[in-house]
Amino acid sequence: GVGDGASRLVDRLLMAVIVVNLVAVALESVPEYSERYGVVFGLIEDVSLVIFTVEYVLRLWAAPEHLPYHRLGATRARVRYALSAAGLVDLIAVLPFWFAFLVPSELRVLQVFRMVRFFKIARYSPAMRSLLDVLYRERRALIGCVVITLGTAVVAAAAMHLAEARVQPDKLGTIPQALWWAIVTLGTIGYGDVVPITVAGKIIATVTIFLGLIMMALPVGIIATAFADEIHRRNFIVTWG
Amino acid sequence: GVGDGASRLVDRLLMAVIVVNLVAVALESVPEYSERYGVVFGLIEDVSLVIFTVEYVLRLWAAPEHLPYHRLGATRARVRYALSAAGLVDLIAVLPFWFAFLVPSELRVLQVFRMVRFFKIARYSPAMRSLLDVLYRERRALIGCVVITLGTAVVAAAAMHLAEARVQPDKLGTIPQALWWAIVTLGTIGYGDVVPITVAGKIIATVTIFLGLIMMALPVGIIATAFADEIHRRNFIVTWG
Amino acid sequence: GVGDGASRLVDRLLMAVIVVNLVAVALESVPEYSERYGVVFGLIEDVSLVIFTVEYVLRLWAAPEHLPYHRLGATRARVRYALSAAGLVDLIAVLPFWFAFLVPSELRVLQVFRMVRFFKIARYSPAMRSLLDVLYRERRALIGCVVITLGTAVVAAAAMHLAEARVQPDKLGTIPQALWWAIVTLGTIGYGDVVPITVAGKIIATVTIFLGLIMMALPVGIIATAFADEIHRRNFIVTWG
Amino acid sequence: GVGDGASRLVDRLLMAVIVVNLVAVALESVPEYSERYGVVFGLIEDVSLVIFTVEYVLRLWAAPEHLPYHRLGATRARVRYALSAAGLVDLIAVLPFWFAFLVPSELRVLQVFRMVRFFKIARYSPAMRSLLDVLYRERRALIGCVVITLGTAVVAAAAMHLAEARVQPDKLGTIPQALWWAIVTLGTIGYGDVVPITVAGKIIATVTIFLGLIMMALPVGIIATAFADEIHRRNFIVTWG
Incomplete structure (x- = not known):
């Protein structure tokens, strides 16, 4: 009306x-x-x-x-x-x-x-609201992903600090600095402002990159499953209800 | 013939x-x-x-x-x-x-x-056409993802501008400039042309990176579910039809 | 109590x-x-x-x-x-x-x-433990992904070394150096410390980038399926048990 | 024996x-x-x-x-x-x-x-072989993804060339050069060797980044569905056979 x-x-x-x-x-x-x-x-x-x-x-x-x-x-x-x-x-x-x-x-x-x-x-926007809903519903699992990634980041940072603190004291001289490198790498951002230059550092970076790729799969898997589960339930209701 | x-x-x-x-x-x-x-x-x-x-x-x-x-x-x-x-x-x-x-x-x-x-x-190409079909069918949800990401980008940009406008006035001196940084970071591109240098800026960037990883999971989840749903339906028809 | x-x-x-x-x-x-x-x-x-x-x-x-x-x-x-x-x-x-x-x-x-x-x-954290459980259960498939990616990396490194060893001898003069480029590229990190500059090198990088995108889909697919499978089983038990 | x-x-x-x-x-x-x-x-x-x-x-x-x-x-x-x-x-x-x-x-x-x-x-390695099998089985769809991404890349490259050819003639002066930028961006690599500097260029890059994120969801969706489908079939056989 x-x-x-x-x-x-x-x-x-x-x-x-x-x-x-x-x-x-x-x-x-x-x-x-x-x-x-x-x-x-x-x-x-x-x-x-x-x-x-x-x-x-x-x-x-x-x-x-x-x-x-x-x-x-x-x-x-x-x-x-x-x-x-x-x-x-x-x-x-x-x-x-x-x-x-x-x-x-x-x-x-x-x-x-x-x-x-x-x-x-x-x-x-109904689409936007339902996306935010999924994020909210899976918040525990997503926070779990963030915590695991942070944990991997601190270990990677300590390892990188061990390998390169002496050769790049201005960029990797402290663990908080190395942590910045680790987060930028695990998030597959790679700004390039801090890059390992020794062989040991590059090996640690390689391991970190692979861990990052695997870690990144977690939130995707969680959200894909949440969507699929919702649709599956709806189908189930439509089919059997 | x-x-x-x-x-x-x-x-x-x-x-x-x-x-x-x-x-x-x-x-x-x-x-x-x-x-x-x-x-x-x-x-x-x-x-x-x-x-x-x-x-x-x-x-x-x-x-x-x-x-x-x-x-x-x-x-x-x-x-x-x-x-x-x-x-x-x-x-x-x-x-x-x-x-x-x-x-x-x-x-x-x-x-x-x-x-x-x-x-x-x-x-x-039937394969290419069916991929474009999936993108078209899920356009609402995908545009929802883009809008959510843009929203996160503007908030991240304002926060980064707050943290670094004084120390990097040429790169983060205005919100539109900071928005460029935010989009490049949320999209996990990381050109490295704009990089935070203060502790506050790096903490904001870390939060932005994690949000970016979670945001990136949305389109993947949408499309994976769309594919799975289509195959599920086809199987359903094949099995019960 | x-x-x-x-x-x-x-x-x-x-x-x-x-x-x-x-x-x-x-x-x-x-x-x-x-x-x-x-x-x-x-x-x-x-x-x-x-x-x-x-x-x-x-x-x-x-x-x-x-x-x-x-x-x-x-x-x-x-x-x-x-x-x-x-x-x-x-x-x-x-x-x-x-x-x-x-x-x-x-x-x-x-x-x-x-x-x-x-x-x-x-x-x-139950959420974190169950995420680590999924990673542990799928360790074989995930290690398989790492091995395939490493294999693609060594071939891409040898090809890039072939194309650019003469023009960038300090950055791509040896295969281990080219391997660093290949891993940074396949992991979609792109620090930008080593970048191809010849046409042949850029074509090899383009192929490597596409292979990297496809390779990255493997761990995501594995983990998404593992999550979905677990939920499917639980639903199955709830529905039929 | x-x-x-x-x-x-x-x-x-x-x-x-x-x-x-x-x-x-x-x-x-x-x-x-x-x-x-x-x-x-x-x-x-x-x-x-x-x-x-x-x-x-x-x-x-x-x-x-x-x-x-x-x-x-x-x-x-x-x-x-x-x-x-x-x-x-x-x-x-x-x-x-x-x-x-x-x-x-x-x-x-x-x-x-x-x-x-x-x-x-x-x-x-059975795990590695079955991963390669999935890639091989889905080769048509994956090649479709590559072709769509290439198509998006050529349009993005022409647009970026239009916007920045005059301000960065050495980096974006020709379409093949702009194509290199487009592929590095769509693949979320972001080496940072070529970066837009004008407002128009940054807007085109933003659209390209979003398209890249959506494009990247396609292979992941394809492979996740392929895995899920295989497991679903196996479960089906186990349950009903």
């Missing part, structure tokens, strides 16, 4: 505000644009801050009428929304700015929070 | 024209070859432009007789072909050049369009 | 000791911290060495009461624990240091062993 | 000869080792050439008694072996050297062929 069309229009407007906002934050960080269009950027920020605040208050107020919180009492529904991932993102998107409005603070810290506004957009 | 053999010969000739064309575009961009063999390259382009135009007109004309458009009326079949992926590639492969023929324009822009001709080759 | 709460407290304390230990090893390798806080680092190492030794002795002593070794005799249970992955990690975490205590030896070698203590943490 | 033990001993000896051979080829390419131990390397090559030749002749002769060729006639069995992957590797491992023995030729070309001997080792 009319409400539906209006709701869709509001959604589109909010998405536009989010995108305009991000582009403005990015461009504002360029000195020449900041100087020339500073007023425009300030206006965009002020207007969108008001919009996002109104949006947050309305969502909080309307929470009891929303589907997942439908059967809860009004207060419990609002607390649930406020503590949900979407609610927290909505809050982070506005809170620090009111704070900064009262207490003057560093611009760059605010920029990070303003960028978090991007994730407000997830609400409007 | 004879028609079948002739059709296969035409297919092979068209594939040869496509490959010769791409090689010619690539070599023509090298000044020394362009000077020496300019006439040959011009001839190749003119001949293949005529061939591809004739091919397009014939395909458009013969569309109603083709299998997927078999039961449609002649006009609807032609419109369908013209708007299909294959039809659009066929059109892009010829249209700009007739335009450029009339209005002189920049050579390098045309080169990009001429390279698109490569995708005409997909028609002749 | 009380025992349960106490056991959980001990677990948390041991995890804290492990983490403090790793951070101390990493920071101790930085000269300025080592000089200033040397006494603290020495104390941390001595205390945690005593703790880990006591832990090892107690685990060895209590092995017969533990679940997987429950029905075995006391001696067999202890030998089993001592030779298990967890038991070996526990031993490596303490043995070299008592040895180093008696015979003075190189600090950096010990650092590597001290970093191995990280893997003691796997005991406390 | 005795024959079994002897056969296992011969297998181990042949594996040792292969490994010694590869190490010798690698070390021989280092001038200082080549000068000092040239006689040893020559001896290793001569002895292993004789061994591999005898092995090839024996395998050819014994082919009719081997399991896969058991029911064929003697000549057909030998031809089958000679044309099998294993037979071709065995032949490549010896033929060029007898040829080089007669006609003096370039050392470095022979090194590549000598490295191919590595793949003789696949015969002795």
